Amino acid sequence: MATQNFARGCGSAAAVGLTFAAAIGVLVVQQRQSRRLRLSEQHINLANQQRLHWELLSKALEDPALAAVLDTHDGAIPSAKYRQFLFANALYTNALLAYRIGNVNRAELFGHLRGTVQNPIFREYWEVTRPARASLEASSIEAQVGRLMDNLINDLDEADTDEWWVVGDPHE
Template sequence: MATRKSRMRGLAPVAAAGLGIAAGALAALTVQRNTLNALRTRLERLEQAVAAPAHTNLAHQQRLHWELLSKAIDSPELAEVLDIFEVPASPQKRRQYLFANALYTNLLFYHRIGNLSREEFHGRMRGLLQNPVVREYWYATQGQRATLPADSIEADLGRMVDELLRQLEEADVDEWWVVGEPPAE
């Protein structure tokens, strides 16, 4: 029995040392996790700070775009300057196309600043494309979209809308809101 007790006494310091090492490792992992979380938070703040001027610039650009379109919509003489559609358009049709452009551009900017996901953009465009004037506008501006850089956000969204419009026209259902597969983010 004396031998057994001495073995037990010999294991106690080893067990205590093992517990000490485990506690130290756990403390080190906790500190490391806290450091990583703090770095992640700081990185997110820096990314937001970098994105803020870009968002401000996009907001200014959208405001300027709307002001120019508004002037053209209100003035047939100015609207003639923007008549770059595939087919000749009457003054009334040109004004409608300009307004359709304003709606589309608003969605585009809204998506670019991160307030609208691709899926939400897809859904809103699906709704807009229910209007025959918006569909005509989309076809009338096909040539303009063809000049966009293929890897641009606007070209990518344009291809998505082209595909959605194709699906809507081929669909044999009255429930337009179920047509078209929402895109992957």
């Protein structure tokens, strides 16, 4: 009789253990789904912010009076050039968003930016906005990409080749 009670107890303990393991498994799956949902919500929020950013920049691109509101250079940059800089900012923030939400990986971002910095207007924009980037939190993705851009521009300037598409290392 003691053996039967022991066997019943073991069976009962095994059932509890299996139930516990199943419950843990369900919790793990729920946590993963919750994390994915939070990431999706973050990506949606970033995309919405990017859309709003573009809408505001579009208004500034269309109306020099509105562009003047964004001018932190006391009018030192001619209006047409400043609107070009606003567009360069839109291109850059779009590439940054694509990287942040995982639409492109670091190497793809690097390749895109390597082409972008071939444009002298973009290069000028990048230099003029250097002081604004200095205030970024050093560990932020934007600061990391900014350093990647600075290193890329430096590598391109020092390269001994006209084949700009092979210059630099996205993993620096």
